[in-house]
Amino acid sequence: MAKVFINKNIKNINKEKIQENLSGIETSPLTVSSLTWFQALSPQLQELVVEGLQPFVGEIEEIRLRVNRPIVFRVGTQEMTVTAQKKFTLQLEQGYIVTREEMERTVQIFSQNSLYAWEDEFKNGYLTIPGGHRIGFVGRGVLDHGEIKTLKELSGINYRIGRQIIGCADEVLPYLVKREQVYHTLIISPPQCGKTTLLRDIIRQISDGRPDLHFPGMNVGLVDERSEIAGMYQGEPQFQIGLRTDVLDACPKAQGMMMLIRSMSPGLIATDEIGKKEDIDALYNALQAGVKVITTVHGSGFEEIKERLNLQSLINWRFFERIIVLSRREGVGTIEKILDGKTLERLR
């Protein structure tokens, strides 16, 4: 029943496979340096990746730096590291120790020596780099009247490498469109199950249209509060989001939805991770304006969502016409089920 949209299932990496990988394929350094996230690493760390992790470069999902602790890479669910001698190992405690200087150099590089350009980002604790990847960080807060003004003395940095999977919504789309109309859709998913990736491809396909489903495509307004869906960098989307998509980047969802309705008159509004009360109000407003909505919410299943105070009224009111539940059961992006939001009948 469940369908995996990421073919490469790298959930169960065993040591033999790693050995095989290490001795096997040799990727040329050229392809490595063309990866956009690679450019945001310090020269020292770039060397570590090239020498020690060559076979996995294309599959790294996370790189974590913590002051005076080993650097950790994550591929699928497998954590790994590289020693100071640039040798690959699964023994995390043997990994290359990240120094404070290394940390500061890294900040300089990913901020392009321009801390002033990322004031809001430093307040929020993350920023988007070219390629749509996200860098999150923690440090010591600098307060101003009890509110976080910025972070200093960064002690932990997390590179989250974004990947778009064109076509991962192929299977889902037939359930979401009907002739020229789109259903109000909610995607329920635990963290790191590919909900943003799925949403991105749904947006792209709705925006471009799907001739095989006789769906001509419609104007999509995307409120991308955390710059994660379109991966906007300096006003340019870093992912394919479709030719009829307008992006309102880094705007609060509730305000953004209202702005989009007035300014761009989209047929569909897309946003992710709703949950606050004002988000729900904005959804009602969108409905009043005759605009369809597609959104996501954190959660492991439909039952859990029903318990949530803010979402309860939405569910009881049967706002959403289609509900997609994701899991990681058979790898990232397993489509657990698709429900009809009105009758709660299982469609798939």
Add this chain to the structure above:
Amino acid sequence: MLKILGAFCILGGCGYIGARISRIYKKRTELFRFLQNGLALLETEINYASTPLPLALERVGKKINKDCRPLFVKAAAVLQEKKGVTATEAWEAGVTALCHEVPLTEEEKELLFIFGHGLGGSDKEEQIKNIVLTQKQLNLLEKVAEEEQVRNQKMWQYLSFSIGAVIVLILI
């Protein structure tokens, strides 16, 4: 006849050298003025558009008068191509490139270097403070350079012409 021609050549040559020297004074005055303009443009990029430094410096370099263009263009190029270079180092490379175009005293270089130390590493408010302070100091330098220009430009013109005349007299 040949003597007169030679005399004109000597006078013209000396006059030209004098003009070249006095032009340097003019260039210095202009440089300090245009640098202030450049910093004002940089302030707009930083404060209004939040443009990251490599791009901001490149944009200023395109808009600015060509005499101080090397400073911004070089600094932007260094930042863009080499990873792990700080803004301070890139700015210093820019100042060095500028020195090849227009002679600067140690004191003037120092002022530009100090500006580089604060570049990029803080929030907008601090960046603007740094820019405004440096603009004020550049303004003072501009006034000093202007006085020098008024004083020396004329002097070099007369002096070179006089030296030419003396040489002609001796040779005749």
